[in-house]
Amino acid sequence: MAAPVAPAPQAAPDGMALARLLGAVPAGPAAPVAVAAPSSRFALLGVLSGRSSGGGAALISLDGKPARPFRVGAQVDSGLVLQSLGPRQALLGASVDGPTTVRLEMPPKG
Secondary structure, three states: OOOOOOOOOOOOOOHHHHHHHOOOOOOOOOOOOOOOOHHHHEEEEEEEEOOOOOOEEEEEEEOOOOOEEEEOOOEEEOOEEEEEEEOOEEEEEOOOOOOEEEEEEOOOOO
């Protein structure tokens, strides 16, 4: 009786060689990924300002999700709190008393 023959080990296919064989063009250097400006991630949809108290709340949509109310001093996103409100604007920054890094304006009326 003949001894069983072990199958020859198969090399893993070279994905790049296979892609070239099928007509793919090698990619050049990777293009830098565009990062959205912080202000483009937010949409100010409403303002309830407390004129005499300096308080109030803003309806802010983040990354296209449904708007949520944020009170002055509340964290809106990682590293950003709602600093203050105007009649049609909201200012965001790292802290309530720090410099403003994002200014949100409500869309024009009409």
